[in-house]
Amino acid sequence: xxxxxxxxxxxxxxxxxxxxxxxxxxxxxxxxxxxxxxxxxxxxxxxxxxxxxxxxxxxxxxxxxxxxxxxxxxxxxxxxxxxxxxxxxxxxxxxxxxxxxxxxxxxxxxxxxxxxxxxxxxxxxxxxxxxxxxxxxxxxxxxxxxxxxxxxxxxxxxxxxxxxxxxxxxxxxxxxxxxxxxxxxxxxxxxxxxxxxxxxxxxxxxxx
Numbered sequence: 001x002x003x004x005x006x007x008x009x010x011x012x013x014x015x016x017x018x019x020x021x022x023x024x025x026x027x028x029x030x031x032x033x034x035x036x037x038x039x040x041x042x043x044x045x046x047x048x049x050x051x052x053x054x055x056x057x058x059x060x061x062x063x064x065x066x067x068x069x070x071x072x073x074x075x076x077x078x079x080x081x082x083x084x085x086x087x088x089x090x091x092x093x094x095x096x097x098x099x100x101x102x103x104x105x106x107x108x109x110x111x112x113x114x115x116x117x118x119x120x121x122x123x124x125x126x127x128x129x130x131x132x133x134x135x136x137x138x139x140x141x142x143x144x145x146x147x148x149x150x151x152x153x154x155x156x157x158x159x160x161x162x163x164x165x166x167x168x169x170x171x172x173x174x175x176x177x178x179x180x181x182x183x184x185x186x187x188x189x190x191x192x193x194x195x196x197x198x199x200x201x202x203x204x205x206x207x208x
């Protein structure tokens with residue numbers, strides 16, 4: 001593990017070039033923290049814009065659109081269970097800017113955390129197999145469904161009618177289309193939809 005982390009940090013900075021002073025190389029933890037923070041910022045901005053746009057232009061529409069599943073799927077692929085923080089964040093941002101009640105905060109924030117169980121697929125099948133094979137779009141679908149199921153389950157525990165709980169699957173159906181499109185694009189971008197340890201080691205091997 002220690003040798004792998006040295007290789008990763010060296011690969012991330014590209015090593016020392018002739019005629020250039022040695023630059024301080026980032027540690028693995030620093031790289032991870034920066035990447036997670038940037039992804040969290042992007043998620044917050046996207047969700048804020050979507051919630052505000054929906055409220056201004058389509059206030060009476062029964063359907064909602066969210067990038068939570070797509071962004072969280074990318075983080076799960078890159079960093080594993082750290083993506084649970086982004087699933088929680090997506091619920092917080094949505095509720096904060098949509099005027100949610102206390103119960104709705106619980107439904108969206110706690111419910112979204114059920115998506116963390118999708119990481120079991122990455123561990124059992126292997127991230128590379130999921131990323132490059134037919135499971136590449138199955139995984140974000142699983143994340144989306146688990147988020148919806150989690151919200152419905154929390155709503156039921158809080159006393160909601162079963163028909164209202166089932167509504168989390170129908171009202172958020174448009175998000176599935178956006179999730180597929182975003183993951184399809186992310187797969188085309190080198191290193192975006194990929195385990196970051198695997199990605200940086202691959203870069204380091206190519207440079208050598």
